[in-house]
Amino acid sequence: MPVLGHRIPAPTVLVPALLALVITACGLDGPALWRDEAVTAGMARRPLGSLFPVLGEIDAVHGLYYLLMKGFVALFGDGETALRAPSVIGAVLAAGATAELGRRLGGARVGLFAGLLVAISPAMSRYAQEARQYTLVSGLAVLATLLLVLALRERRTFTWYGVTIALLGLLHLFTLLLVPAHLVTVLLRRDRGLLLRWASATSAALAPCAVLAAVALPQSGQVGWIEPPDAVVVTRMLDDLAGTPAFFALCVVLILLGRNAALWRTAAPWTVLPPLILLVASLWDPFYVFRYVLFCVPAVALLTAAGLDRLRWSAGVPVLLTAALLALPAHQQMRLPSERADDLRTLARIIETESAPGDALVFHYTDSRRVMSAYPDAYTGLSDVLADRPDEGLDGREAPAERFGERLRDVRRLFYVDYSRKPAASLFTDSDAAKESLIRDNDAEWARTGRWLFKGGSVHLYERRPPFT
Known part of the structure; x- marks a missing residue:
């Protein structure tokens, strides 16, 4: 040889x-x-x-x-x-x-x-x-x-x-x-x-x-x-x-x-x-x-x-x-x-099993959006509702925080992915706070109806409370 x-x-x-x-x-x-x-x-x-x-x-x-x-x-x-x-x-x-x-x-x-x-x-x-x-x-x-x-x-x-x-x-x-x-x-x-x-x-x-x-x-x-x-x-x-x-x-x-x-x-x-x-x-x-x-x-x-x-x-x-x-x-x-540091297969399985066409998806940290690339088929049909330019940069670009309310106006159900590891130098702290305020801390408008854990974070299902506007 x-x-x-x-x-x-x-x-x-x-x-x-x-x-x-x-x-x-x-x-x-x-x-x-x-x-x-x-x-x-x-x-x-x-x-x-x-x-x-x-x-x-x-x-x-x-x-x-x-x-x-x-x-x-x-x-x-x-x-x-x-x-x-x-x-x-x-x-x-x-x-x-x-x-x-x-x-x-x-x-x-x-x-x-x-x-x-x-x-x-x-x-x-x-x-x-x-x-x-x-x-x-x-x-x-x-x-x-x-x-x-x-x-x-x-x-x-x-x-x-x-x-x-x-x-x-x-x-x-x-x-x-x-x-x-x-x-x-x-x-x-x-x-x-x-x-x-x-x-x-x-x-x-x-x-x-x-x-x-x-x-x-x-x-x-x-x-x-x-x-x-x-x-x-x-x-x-x-x-x-x-x-x-x-x-x-x-x-x-x-x-x-x-x-x-x-x-x-x-x-x-x-x-x-x-x-x-x-x-x-x-x-x-x-x-x-x-x-x-x-x-x-x-x-x-x-x-x-x-x-x-x-x-x-x-x-x-x-x-x-x-x-x-x-x-x-x-x-x-x-x-x-x-x-492994996280289990993205389990995350994908949760999303694929629990979601329905027309549901929305929100990532608490913008740079967590990259996890969808591991098993992309699981996210088909979900609306990445806060994304402005999803293909720009490594993690896409989100809409400005002041437009989040407008983006969420017609959403009835959304999956909120909370990645437990905060970015070392997040550029989106204002956006993160806006998501907390509009969704997680907004009990008058959103009810949490589901919660699942995966290694690396958690997934929360929120449904808009009636009357719908």
Whole structure:
């Protein structure tokens, strides 16, 4: 199987890749789409003409991913499985490419062990079951590192490495934290010529990413909900990178046991620098969430595999099986509906079951309107009564608050969706207050006749009191 100019031993790469496919594809349509996935679905369905103006306002950092998803949805549909399939592909790439990278740096056993550790990683599996780009960039991060190793060791061109780095940054800017790690790897070679060639290719790759960063920086308020990291956050990050809390101590022992200098020069900076840089920066301006450093899981797997390689097969295989058994409860847990921030399938089912043609729909927070994109068929026939320009911007535009009374005048029944998570920086506080005043607090005009809960909020049915006007 010719890949990157070499013949790859099939079991070393294919076994981890196939295992990753089996694990991540299992129960792919189990958990409901949640809020962020609803954004992916909505953006992938948009005409190109309306997609770019939205990216000029918000979510520019995800623009290339939305374009890729738009093409994928056009080919395979927009169901839960289709929306999440690219993330599965990313996890498969991460496992297979880690195995090949480990093989080149430490031999077939290191590659096999490292690929298998990525395949059974609960963190990798969790984000492989989500319609976002975090496993895709993880797979590309491993591929970029593999291309770097090939260029350094075999004096190959850095061209494809540069292309991959550019793709990484354009898919998610935080993945460029891999670049300082690669710089350390190159510096440890102590070859000025290689350093200059790497710097030239990397500078060219970072140019389009700099343009994206300039566009995205004014939009940084969209992550204003992120809190500064504390000791609990750091502990959870270490556990997730290792696989599970129960495997963490053994993982540390195995990492210390490994003595492969070439592997350490590549994987150690990759393991340490991206999380450290993001955590330290987040003490001043919080940006850290674990999914932004998911691409470091393969690096930890490589270091752990180097330690496993020091053991006999009779010891290494049981340790690997132990890691898999310890991860099993986490894999089962992440497939439960309770593991997502909200359950938009239940919300859609409530609306679809309880509504009738001609009913109206109101969202307490305007930016909650995006949840309709998860299961749009459930909202067919409902009047989004306060929407002025529903297709403009990410969440549409509402009518001015002073026109709400006019919009509601002919409504007899309306469903009021109260999303429990208030936006970090709502632009519609006056509108929110107007909705409270006109509907929820207006007992003289509206009677609440139904209430349903879903994870993430509640739905209230209001009916206008007689006499009707």
